[in-house]
Amino acid sequence: xxxxxxxxxxxxxxxxxxxxxxxxxxxxxxxxxxxxxxxxxxxxxxxxxxxxxxxxxxxxxxxxxxxxxxxxxxxxxxxxxxxxxxxxxxxxxxxxxxxxxxxxxxxxxxxxxxxxxxxxxxxxxxxxxxxxxxxxxxxxxxxxxxxxxxxxxxxxxxxxxxxxxxxxxxxxxxxxxxxxxxxxxxxxxxxxxxxxxxxxxxxxxxxxxxxxxxxxxxxxxxxxxxxxxxxxxxxxxxxxxxxxxxxxxxxxxxxxxxxxxxxxxxxxxxxxxxxxxxxxxxxxxxxxxx
Amino acid sequence: xxxxxxxxxxxxxxxxxxxxxxxxxxxxxxxxxxxxxxxxxxxxxxxxxxxxxxxxxxxxxxxxxxxxxxxxxxxxxxxxxxxxxxxxxxxxxxxxxxxxxxxxxxxxxxxxxxxxxxxxxxxxxxxxxxxxxxxxxxxxxxxxxxxxxxxxxxxxxxxxxxxxxxxxxxxxxxxxxxxxxxxxxxxxxxxxxxxxxxxxxxxxxxxxxxxxxxxxxxxxxxxxxxxxxxxxxxxxxxxxxxxxxxxxxxxxxxxxxxxxxxxxxxxxxxxxxxxxxxxxxxxxxxxxxxxxxxxxxxxxxxxxxxxxxxxxxxxxxxxxxxxxxxxxxxxxxxxxxxxxxxxxxxxxxxxxxxxxxxxxxxxxxxxxx
Numbered sequence: 001x002x003x004x005x006x007x008x009x010x011x012x013x014x015x016x017x018x019x020x021x022x023x024x025x026x027x028x029x030x031x032x033x034x035x036x037x038x039x040x041x042x043x044x045x046x047x048x049x050x051x052x053x054x055x056x057x058x059x060x061x062x063x064x065x066x067x068x069x070x071x072x073x074x075x076x077x078x079x080x081x082x083x084x085x086x087x088x089x090x091x092x093x094x095x096x097x098x099x100x101x102x103x104x105x106x107x108x109x110x111x112x113x114x115x116x117x118x119x120x121x122x123x124x125x126x127x128x129x130x131x132x133x134x135x136x137x138x139x140x141x142x143x144x145x146x147x148x149x150x151x152x153x154x155x156x157x158x159x160x161x162x163x164x165x166x167x168x169x170x171x172x173x174x175x176x177x178x179x180x181x182x183x184x185x186x187x188x189x190x191x192x193x194x195x196x197x198x199x200x201x202x203x204x205x206x207x208x209x210x211x212x213x214x215x216x217x218x219x220x221x222x223x224x225x226x227x228x229x230x231x232x233x234x235x236x237x238x239x240x241x242x243x244x245x246x247x248x249x250x251x252x253x254x255x256x257x258x259x260x261x262x263x264x265x266x267x268x269x270x271x272x273x274x275x276x277x278x279x280x281x282x283x284x285x286x287x288x289x290x
Numbered sequence: 291x292x293x294x295x296x297x298x299x300x301x302x303x304x305x306x307x308x309x310x311x312x313x314x315x316x317x318x319x320x321x322x323x324x325x326x327x328x329x330x331x332x333x334x335x336x337x338x339x340x341x342x343x344x345x346x347x348x349x350x351x352x353x354x355x356x357x358x359x360x361x362x363x364x365x366x367x368x369x370x371x372x373x374x375x376x377x378x379x380x381x382x383x384x385x386x387x388x389x390x391x392x393x394x395x396x397x398x399x400x401x402x403x404x405x406x407x408x409x410x411x412x413x414x415x416x417x418x419x420x421x422x423x424x425x426x427x428x429x430x431x432x433x434x435x436x437x438x439x440x441x442x443x444x445x446x447x448x449x450x451x452x453x454x455x456x457x458x459x460x461x462x463x464x465x466x467x468x469x470x471x472x473x474x475x476x477x478x479x480x481x482x483x484x485x486x487x488x489x490x491x492x493x494x495x496x497x498x499x500x501x502x503x504x505x506x507x508x509x510x511x512x513x514x515x516x517x518x519x520x521x522x523x524x525x526x527x528x529x530x531x532x533x534x535x536x537x538x539x540x541x542x543x544x545x546x547x548x549x550x551x552x553x554x555x556x557x558x559x560x561x562x563x564x565x566x567x568x569x570x571x572x573x574x575x576x577x578x579x580x581x582x583x584x585x586x587x588x589x590x591x592x593x594x595x596x597x598x599x600x601x602x603x604x605x606x607x608x609x610x611x612x613x614x615x616x617x618x619x620x621x622x623x624x625x626x627x628x629x630x631x632x633x634x635x636x637x638x639x640x641x642x643x644x645x646x647x648x649x650x651x652x653x654x655x656x657x658x659x
Contacts, residue, residue, distance in 0.1 A: 013572060016444050016451040023440060030437065040440075044571050046455045047483035050500075051567075054487035055479060057366045076510060107498055 004037035004058035005029065005265050008049060008078055009066040009210065011042030018211045019045050021252040022066050028258040034272045035265070043073070049081035053108045061112050062265035066252065068119035068151065068208050069163035070098050083107050084114055095162040096120040100268035113268040118260045119208060120163045121267075125170045127256045132177075132204045135236065135248040142176035146198035146243075150191050150207040150220065153184030161187060164208055185219060192223045195241040202237070202244045210252035221247060299357035299410065300346035304339060306360075313359065314383050316352040318342075330382075351387050354411030362412055362471060368490035369475045376474075377405045377413065387411075395423070398563060399482055399542045400460040403474065415474040417466040430465040436473040439466070439480025454572055456482055456542045456562070485543075485564035492546070492565045500568035502528050503550040506577070513574055519581040525549035527584065533557045535573050536566070539612070593647040595639075602626035602635060 007026055012018035022040045030038045041052030053061060063082065065074050070093055079086030084103040091098040098116030105112055118124060132147055133139050149171070151164030161184060168182035178200045183191040194203060205224065209216050218230030226234035226247055237244040251257070266272045303311060307318040307325055317328040325342035327334045329352050334345045346353045363373055376396050377386065390413070393406040402423050404416040422430060433442075446452055446459040466477050479486060491497040502525075506516045519527060528549050536545040536559065543566035545559035559566075569577070595603075605626025609615050618625050625631070641648040 013453040013575060014451070027437060044575075045453060046570075048571060051484035051488065054368075054491075055484050057364070057369075072511060080508065080510075 002036060002058035003060045003062065003270055004039060004056045005035045005261070005270065006052055006056060006061050006063045007038070007040045007066050007261060008052065008063055008082075009040065009042055010073070011045035012211075012213070013044050015211075015213045018213055021211050021250070021257065024253070024255075025066070025258040025261055028255065029262060032258075034262060035270065043077065043081075049078055053082060053105055053110060053112070056108075056110070059110055060270075061110050062115060062268055062270045063112055064115045064261050064264040065117040066210055066257075066261070067117040068210060068252075069157075069160045070095055070117060070120060071157040071159045074098070074117050079103075079114065082112065082114075084112060086114065091116065095159040096166040100264075102268075113265075113270070115264040115268050117163075118257060118264060119210075120166065121260050121264055122170070123260045123263045124251075125167045127251060127254050127260060128167055128206050128208070129171060129176070130256050131206045131248045131251055131254050132246075134254070135206075135246050136202075136204060141204065142178070144178045144200055144202070146179040146181070146200035146203040147171060147177040148181050148183045148191065148194055148197070148203060148205045150183050150185070150205055152209065152215065153187035155187055167208070185215065185223070190223075191220060194224050194245065195243050198243065200243070202246065204246045204248070206248045207250055209250040212250045212253055216250045299350075299353045300343045302357055302361065303346050303353050304342050307342070311356065313356050314352065314379070316349075316356050318346075351411070352383060355383055355387070358411050358413060364472045364475055368487045369472070371490050371493065372475065372478075372486045373413070373471050376403050376415075398478060399456065399485075400458060401478060401481060403478070413471055415466075415469045415471070417469065417474065417477055418464065419460055419462045422462055422465065427465055427467065430463055433464060433466050434468075436466065436469060436475075436477035437480060439477045443481050454541060454570070456485070456564075457540065458538070458542055482542075482564065488567055489564045497546065497565055497567055499546050499548075501547050501550045502531075502569060505547070505569045505574070509574060513578055516574060516577045516581050519577065519584060525553055525555065527580070529556050531569075531573060531577055531580065532559070535576060536560060538562065541566070591649050593649060595647070599635065599639065602631065606632060 007022050009019060009022035011022075019040070019042055022042070026038045026040050029035055037056065037058050039052070039055050041047050041049050041055070043049060047055050063078075065078055067073050070091070075086070075088045075091075083105040086101065086103065090101040093116070098120065100113050100115045103112045103114060104110075128149060132141050149164050149168040151161060153164070154160050161182070164182045164184070168180050171177065172180040179198055181189070181197045183189055183194060183197065185191060189197060191205070194205065205220070207216050207220055221227050221230045221234045224245065224247070225240045226238045226245065234247065237246045239245075262272050303318050304325065307320045311318040315330050317326070319326045323336045325337040325339065327337065327342060327345045327349075329349045332349070334341075337345060359370070363370055377390060377394060378396070379386065381389070387407065390405060390407045393404050395402055395404045397403070397420055400420050402418050402420040405413050408414045418425075418430065442461065442464050443455050444452060445461060447461045452459055460481065469477060475486065488497060503520070506519070509516055532545060532555050535541065536557075538560045541560065542562040543560065543564055544562040546565045547568050548554045609618065609625075609627030615627055618628050620629070622628050623631050639647050643650075645651065
C-alpha cells in the first residue's frame, strides 16, 4: 500500500518566504527517501488545502500541519478544507497532546491520517534547544544562560500559549539552561520586557513561529530592542540593558524540523524507514525523479 | 492498473497476453490454441510462446508503445490521461510515432511541453515557457529536478511575488530538459498545482464544482463576513468579483463555478485549459475587502473637473486595472495615466490632505450631503 506525506502550512498572499519552510522540509524529506511521495498544501497558496488530496497519488496519506499550536487552523480550517469529518474530540487533546486520527475524506478514495501540529510534538523541544545552539554557535550552550521561548500568544485561543509553555517547561526540567521563560508578543508575560525576566548575562530568544516574516524579522526585534527598524536587520548578539541578547529567527526554518514532521507521520503509523534510496531498488517513477 | 514486470517489451507482452491486451491497435491474447497477436496491418494466431516473441518483435512500434504506457508512465489515471493528451494519443500510432520521433509540442497554460521518443519508445519531455520556444538551451537555466518548478513559479520576470500560480506572469528563462513521464507530471504540477487532477475530473464528467454561495457559506474566522454580502440583491456583486479576478488577463484557469448551481454568472469564465472549481483564496480574501467596502452607503460628492480631467481619471483607473502603467512612455503626455500628467492632476486638484478638489471624504466634513 503506497503512502504519502502531505505537509499543510499557512502560506501567504504577500510574503513569498511564508511557504519556504514547508518547501524546504518537503525537499529534505524527499531527498532522504524515507517517504515515497511528499506534497505540500497551503491555506493562502497553491495547491490549496481544498485541492490538496487530489495532488496525491498514494492511498494512505499522512497529513502533518506545519503549525505551532492546536487551535482554529488545526481543528477547524484544515479538517474542513480537506473534507474530513473531524471533531476536536477526535484528538482528545488537552491542547498540546493531539496525536493523530484517521478519516476517509469525501472527495477522494483515500485514507487520511490527520496528525497534530509539529509545534506541540515532544521532538520540538530538541529543535528549540538546537536552535539555541546554532544561534550562539555553542553546542554546549546552557549554563548561566537564559532561554526565552517566544510565542505569538492571543487571548482568542488558549492553546496558542500552551504550546510555548509546554516546551519551556520541558526544557526547564532538563536543568540545562540557567533560566527558561515562555514569553509572548500579544499577551503577558510580554517579550518587550525580555531583560526584566532574566538574571543571566546572556539571553537566547527562540521564536516558536513557522516562517520568517513580519513578526519574527521586524515586530519582535523592534519590541525587544534589537533594532529600531527590523527591515535593516539586527546584530547577534545585541547588548540590551547589560545583557547580551541572542536572537534566532523563526524555529520553523530550522532543518531539524523535517525530522519532527517525519516523527508526526511515524507516530500515526507511516512506514518512514522503509524507503531508503540507497538500497538500489528504485522504481520507474523515482528513476524519473519523483 | 497494474503494469508488467519484465524488462523486455515482447516478453512483458507475452505475460500480459494471459489477461488480454487491447491497446492503441495492439491485441494480444492467449487461449487453448496458443497466443494470438494482432496489429492493424497483420494478425497471428495459434502461436507458440517463442513464435509469439518473434511476431511481437516484428511489430516493435506497437509493443514498445504498449510497454511505455504500462511500465514507464505513471499509472494513476490523471497523470496517465494527461500524458496521453500531451502527445495527442488519439492519433493512430504509426503516425504518432513518426511525429514523436521529431518531437511534438503542446501548451498547458504558459508551459510548452515537447514530447519525443527515446530509447525503446520511451517518451522524454522538455518543458519551458511558451515564449522561450525558440530560445537556445544555452540561454536558459536548465533544471533536472522537477520539484524546482515550485520555486521558479514564485516570482515573475521582475522578481515580484506571484501568490497565484496560474497568473499569466510565469517567468521566462528556464527549461527542464529530458524529463521522464513521472517527472514531467511533477514539474507541471509544480508550476500549476492540482491542475492535472481537476482537468482529468472534468474530462471524466466528475469535476466537483463549489459555487460562490457554498464557498462563502463554509468560511469562518475573518472570512465569515463575506456571506453577509448577499443581501437578497441578486448576484451582480459576484459578477464584479469574477470580472475583477477571473479574467484570462489575471488567471489562466477557466472559471467553472457560478453564483449557485442554478445561477450562472454573466461574465466570461476565461479560455484556460484547466478548470477552476471554486473561488480561490485570493478571491475570498478580496471579497472580504469588498464586503466591508460595500457595507458603506453611497453619498453625493460634488467636484469641478474639466472634461479632460474627468476622462483622465477614467483612463487612470483603466491603466491600473489593466496593469498598463509600466508600458506608458515617460514623455507620452497624450496618455491620461502618464506619470507627469498624473502628477500635474494631483498638484492642481488635490489639497494638502490629498482630497480631490478639496472635498473631504468623510460625510461629517462634507458639504455636499
